[in-house]
Structures are given as structure tokens and as C-alpha cells.
Amino acid sequence: MTSIKDIAQRANVSTATVSYVLNGTGNISEKTRARILQVIEAMNYQPNHIAKSLKLKKTKTIGVVVEDVTSFNSAEIIDGINEYAEDHGFSLLLTNMRVLKRLGNERIDTEHVRQLAPSAIKEILSKKVDGLIYIGIHTRDVTGIIPDNALPTVYTYCYTTNERDFFVNYNDHLAAYEATTYLIRKGHRNIAVISGLFNSNPSRERFNGYYQAIMDNQLVFDPTIIKTGDWEFESGRRFTAELLGADEPPTAILAMNDIMAAGAMSACAEQGVRVPDDISIVGFDDREFSSYLNPKLTTMRLPLHEMGVEAMRSLTDLLSQSGDVEKDKKLQCTLIERNSVAPAKSC
Amino acid sequence: MTSIKDIAQRANVSTATVSYVLNGTGNISEKTRARILQVIEAMNYQPNHIAKSLKLKKTKTIGVVVEDVTSFNSAEIIDGINEYAEDHGFSLLLTNMRVLKRLGNERIDTEHVRQLAPSAIKEILSKKVDGLIYIGIHTRDVTGIIPDNALPTVYTYCYTTNERDFFVNYNDHLAAYEATTYLIRKGHRNIAVISGLFNSNPSRERFNGYYQAIMDNQLVFDPTIIKTGDWEFESGRRFTAELLGADEPPTAILAMNDIMAAGAMSACAEQGVRVPDDISIVGFDDREFSSYLNPKLTTMRLPLHEMGVEAMRSLTDLLSQSGDVEKDKKLQCTLIERNSVAPAKSC
DNA sequence: TTGTATGCGTTATCAT
DNA sequence: ATGATAACGCATACAA
Numbered sequence A, B: 001m002t003s004i005k006d007i008a009q010r011a012n013v014s015t016a017t018v019s020y021v022l023n024g025t026g027n028i029s030e031k032t033r034a035r036i037l038q039v040i041e042a043m044n045y046q047p048n049h050i051a052k053s054l055k056l057k058k059t060k061t062i063g064v065v066v067e068d069v070t071s072f073n074s075a076e077i078i079d080g081i082n083e084y085a086e087d088h089g090f091s092l093l094l095t096n097m098r099v100l101k102r103l104g105n106e107r108i109d110t111e112h113v114r115q116l117a118p119s120a121i122k123e124i125l126s127k128k129v130d131g132l133i134y135i136g137i138h139t140r141d142v143t144g145i146i147p148d149n150a151l152p153t154v155y156t157y158c159y160t161t162n163e164r165d166f167f168v169n170y171n172d173h174l175a176a177y178e179a180t181t182y183l184i185r186k187g188h189r190n191i192a193v194i195s196g197l198f199n200s201n202p203s204r205e206r207f208n209g210y211y212q213a214i215m216d217n218q219l220v221f222d223p224t225i226i227k228t229g230d231w232e233f234e235s236g237r238r239f240t241a242e243l244l245g246a247d248e249p250p251t252a253i254l255a256m257n258d259i260m261a262a263g264a265m266s267a268c269a270e271q272g273v274r275v276p277d278d279i280s281i282v283g284f285d286d287r288e289f290s291s292y293l294n295p296k297l298t299t300m301r302l303p304l305h306e307m308g309v310e311a312m313r314s315l316t317d318l319l320s321q322s323g324d325v326e327k328d329k330k331l332q333c334t335l336i337e338r339n340s341v342a343p344a345k346s347c
Numbered sequence C: 001t002t003g004t005a006t007g008c009g010t011t012a013t014c015a016t
Numbered sequence D: 001a002t003g004a005t006a007a008c009g010c011a012t013a014c015a016a
Helices: A004-011 A015-023 A030-042 A049-056 A074-087 A099-103 A110-126 A172-185 A201-216 A233-244 A258-270 A304-319 B004-011 B015-023 B030-042 B049-056 B074-087 B099-103 B110-126 B172-185 B201-216 B233-244 B258-270 B304-319
Strands: A061-066 A091-096 A131-135 A153-156 A166-170 A191-195 A226-228 A252-255 A280-285 A298-301 A328-331 A334-336 B061-066 B091-096 B131-135 B153-156 B166-170 B191-195 B226-228 B252-255 B280-285 B298-301 B328-331 B334-336
Touching: A004 A015, A004 A030, A015 A030, A049 B049, A061 A074, A061 A110, A074 A091, A074 A131, A074 A304, A074 B074, A074 B091, A091 A110, A091 B074, A099 A110, A131 A304, A153 A304, A166 A304, A172 A191, A172 A201, A172 A252, A172 A280, A172 A298, A172 A334, A191 A201, A191 A233, A191 A258, A226 A233, A233 A252, A233 A258, A252 A258, A258 A280, A304 A328, B004 B015, B004 B030, B015 B030, B061 B074, B061 B110, B074 B091, B074 B131, B074 B304, B091 B110, B099 B110, B131 B304, B153 B304, B166 B304, B172 B191, B172 B201, B172 B252, B172 B280, B172 B298, B172 B334, B191 B201, B191 B233, B191 B258, B226 B233, B233 B252, B233 B258, B252 B258, B258 B280, B304 B328
Parallel strands: A061 A091, A061 A131, A131 A153, A153 A166, A166 A328, A191 A226, A191 A252, A252 A280, A280 A298, B061 B091, B061 B131, B131 B153, B153 B166, B166 B328, B191 B226, B191 B252, B252 B280, B280 B298
Antiparallel strands: A091 B091, A298 A334, B298 B334
16 A cells, blocks of 8 residues: 555655665665665555566466366475475465366366366466476376466476477386386386376386386286276275285286375285285375375385476576576486385295 | 456447446346347456456455465365355455464474464455455464454364354364274274373364263273374374383274374384284374375374365355355365274184 | 656546 | 546656
8 A cells, every 4th residue: 555656755756766676776875775765664555566576577476277176286386386486486376277166076187177278378378477387196298388478487296298398207217127027126027017098298207117127027927917006096906905815916016196006005915925025015296194004104205395496496496597407307206115025025 | 458448449338338337237228239249259358356356345255364275185176165165156366374484394383473463464455355254274372373253154163162262173072982882893992092282172082982982882991002102103103102112002003183093003013013913903084195104094093185175165154145154064074084093802 | 865756558537 | 539648656767
């Protein structure tokens, strides 16, 4: 309410002068500067960002478009964005497409998401944010969801086929490679995989990482212990039951997410198979609940927070045109060792 | 970039006329109206919200101040806010105080939060949001965190001692009463409680609900099976181990959150006590992982989404001064029946 | 060192 | 039915 004009009046100066001291621009004598500062303090003046934005054509706020806040990855990424944004004076305008609730929990293909996007984008564009961060709920192709040249944009937890776009994701291949290697080092030779759906990039990448680890260690690749799950609990349970029923069951299971790992543990419990004594299990994601399972689940942690930070870093670099920005950041997952893995018995 | 002025020029009218058709205000002939609309379409005009906000002194955005997005309750509440906001043309400016990361995971007393608040609030105030929603990470007293009369605000998942403030929370007492009653109906007479810390309002409310259910059903209240946990896994585990060691262990446990319930299940597994065959367990919160536990946990679901919706409804009602707004909305929890409860054996 | 004046994109008052 | 114009709060080019 109290504006630059009010304080100019009280300090017997022009609005320009006030603006100068406020922004540290211009050349103001120490005397008047002090007087003005004092009045500002006294009147508890708060600059009006709206007016400033209008004038400067910069809002210092970035639009965060998230497919669903409710998805397990979103909050932590947002938190990372926040950390960096705060340090650099940016605010966050949050746009939540709510695809989970709107389209149902499963089978959200990108076509539907694409239908939801335009209104969200249009809305956010007229709010004049300086840039955009798009957060997917799955690492999948969202090409065309945001119109080209709409605004400086960085995509995280998803990707596009557009050469000019910016991304930050994590390294699926390496993560699976490391998880598998870890199991191998523990003496396991017979490592089953319960993968996600194979139309998903992460599933394929992780499988490749697994495969390479098997090859690099001169183990034999056994296709019969590779099971294609659907990311859900029940598939983890069912395929584990199958694996357990084999003549010579695997001594370890690599599940491509913690949910299927939980399903796997459930199947083991049902059949009286002890984890990790009889079979080792490692998950993927490091969901919060993985330390509430019994036993606590060993799993690959996704660098969600860091992804948020890096996404925001890329974006601010983009906005300040400071040199060239890395096009496709790939962060590393880290193995969280808990209690669901033991050395192979045959050792 | 293309402004009202540009389209006025192209349509051979004044900016005023354009503004009139844009807002449906004024009296414009159908002919020019159509022409203008056409130009708007042709030039792909997007109104500039910033300019509009400056003129109207209304931004149609509300500030969401959240103690930590990362806390399990936040995302779903935000989602609810979003649902209502979207339907009413509001945007969300998200301010994340990040108390969990900043102050460490435990023992975040409100004093520290209070220190973090002022800068967050100041920031958001200068962005000129129309109103505020404050989301706590625990249902506790946050009086004074937001300066009086700063802006219309509604508090959710927390409360203040200020008579004039607005809240939306859930009914702890009733929830615990219902959970306990449910157990009693299943034939349980010996129902232990693992509560949260007793400096917390929800702990006390829930205990009172439990107690009243015991009384209303003419059962005897046994103080020795009331254990004061600290909301964490380990306390659930430890106290359950204690309970199990008694001469006549309880046949059911009511844990005041799902995490301690998971701890309880863990203790049972360690001692070879089967859930629900030997002992029934009900949790609180309906965290996502509760259906990944083995057995799947029966628990009280918190109405988080609805809290967000109702908070936003209160706020918009407040802003439009439409009649009087309910000061203190209390939503109901609902029991989610899964597999951790069975009828008492003695039945 | 400081002040005057203009414009950012709108809305709305008052003319016409 | 439509237009000219001031104002919203601020930054800045230019003048003094």
C-alpha cells in the first residue's frame, strides 16, 4: 500500500531518488540515502513486485508444471527447485495438471496428458513467468507438450525428442549396473529381474545395465528369470511366486521399483522363504516406505532432490545466458544398503 | 508481447473498446465486437496478467506457505487446493519453508519454524497474492507465524490460538473413537495403544477418543497397555515387543500412525507372532506404504485432499466476503479395512 | 547529486 | 456505441 511515492514525499525527494537507493543504482549522497532508508524503515515499505515486473518485463518467478504433485517423485524435486530458487531470488508458480486423479491411476498415456497441457500452459504463460520447469511422473517422451519457443524450459523426470530442449534426469543404465554388480559381489550368480513395462525407457535402460553387469562378470544370462512386471505390487508378488517355484530358484531378485520389491517380499513371506537368508532382494527408488518393510529394503536411491536443484540451475543459467548450459544432465543414483541382501549361501 | 494496443490498432478501435469486449463490460455493437474478437484470435493475443493485477490490485493468485512440501501430508493437501483453485481461476504461488531439511528431521519445535517464517512471508507479501493458505507438517500451534491482518489466511494441518483465524483440520477424537470401536466390534477387549508424543494435540485427542470408546463399551481401561511412542518406527517396534512379552498380551494394537504400526508389525514378525491371526493392528494416516506391508495395514485415512479443497473454499469465500465462513472446519477420517485385523480369538 | 517525465499493459471514468 | 485519458507502482533516460 505504501508506495515509492509516499516515501518520496516524506523524505522530500523525488520518486526517482528513492528508486535509486532501493536498487543501488544511481549516485546518491550518503546523507539523503540514509534519510530515505530511514523513512523506508519507518513506513515499513514493501516494494510492489507486480509493478516492478510490469516495468521490467521480468517476474523473477518460474512456472513449475507438474504432471501430478501427488506422484512420489514430485515433492522432492520441487523441494530441490525451491532450494536453488530461494538462493537466487526466484518464486515458484505451481501448476498441477493432476493427471493421476483426472485420468485414473494407471495407463496414463501421453496422449491424454497432452490434452491436459495446453490450458495449463496458456494459463501459466499469461502469468508471465520467466521460465518453465516441467516435471513428469514417469521418465517418458513428452515431446510437444510445451509449444516450441514458448519460454525457456527445462524438463526433468521426462524427456523430449527435440534437440534444442534441456533435460535433467538420472542414469538408469548405470544404476542397474551398480545394483547388479553389488549383488554379484555378494556372491550371487543367479539374479532374477522383475522389470517394469518394456514400453518404458527406464525399464529398457535398467535391463541393459543389468545385462552388461552380467556380461562384464562372465556370468551366464538366463532369460527365464527375467520377468516383465507392470510396476505394481501384485506383479512383484506373482512373479516372485513363480521364480520361487522353479527347480533351482534364483538367489537374488532385482526389482525395478520398491513397490514390486515389496510385492516380492510379500510372496516370500507367504511361502516361508526368508529374506535375506534364503533370497536377497534389491529395489529401486528408495521410496520412504522401503525402510518400513521387514526386513528393511536395500534399494537404489533416485537423486530427486538434486534433479530439482540442477533443473533450476540449468534454467537460471539459461535465463542469464551465462555461457552454455549442459543439454542433458544425468545424475547418479546411489545404493542404499539395508537388510534385504545377504551373501549368497554357496559362497 | 502483442498487447491490447496492437489489437486496437488492427481493429481500428480504441484500447478501451478492446478492453470492453475482453471483459464483457461496456456496450459494444455486435459488429465491432465480432471484428475485435477475430483480430484477437488472429494475433493470438494473451492478456497480460501482470498489468491487469497492477491495475486491479488483485492477482487472482494465492500464496501457499508450506512448512515442508516433502512431508507426507503436503502434496495431497496442495492437490486439493489446486483442484478448487483451478475451478475458480486462481493460481498458486508456492513457498516452501523446508523445515525438515533445514532443521533436521526431528524435534522441529515451532520456535525454529517461527524464525524461518518472516522472510518467507515478507517475500510472498510483496508478490501481492490475494490470500494465504498455511500448511503445517504437524497439527500444532503456530500462533504468530503470520502477522495479524497480513492477508486473509486459512490454516490447515495446524492451528493458532487466535480467535479470528480460520482453520481446516480433521477430527482426531472421532477417528480414534471409530478405530477403537471397530476393534471392539471385532471382539477385542484388550486393546493396546501406541501413541505419539503427548505434547502433541493429536496424541491427546486420539487418546481421548480411544478412552471414550472403551468407556462407552463398558470395557476396563488398562493403563499398562498404553505406550507413549514418538511417532517413529523404532518406538512402534520396541513397545510392541514389550507388549508381546506380557503374561497376557493384548489382542489388538492401535498405533497412532502407520509408521509405528509398521514397527509393530516388524516386532511381531521377529517374535513369530502372526498378524492378524495372533494379534490385530490398526494404524493411522493411511500412508501409501500401508498397502505394501505384509499383511496390508488396516488404518484410518486422513482427509488430506478434502482439507486442501476446503481450505481453498474457505479462502475464496473469505475473499469474496460471501456470507460468513466456517471458522473451524473439522473433516472426518475414514477407516480403510485391509488385512491386519481379525476377530478376537476368544469370540 | 537529484528531479522530470515517460512508459510498461491494463481498466474505468468521463466525454462524445 | 465508442474514444481519450488517467492511473496502478515502478524504473530509467534525460535534463538540470
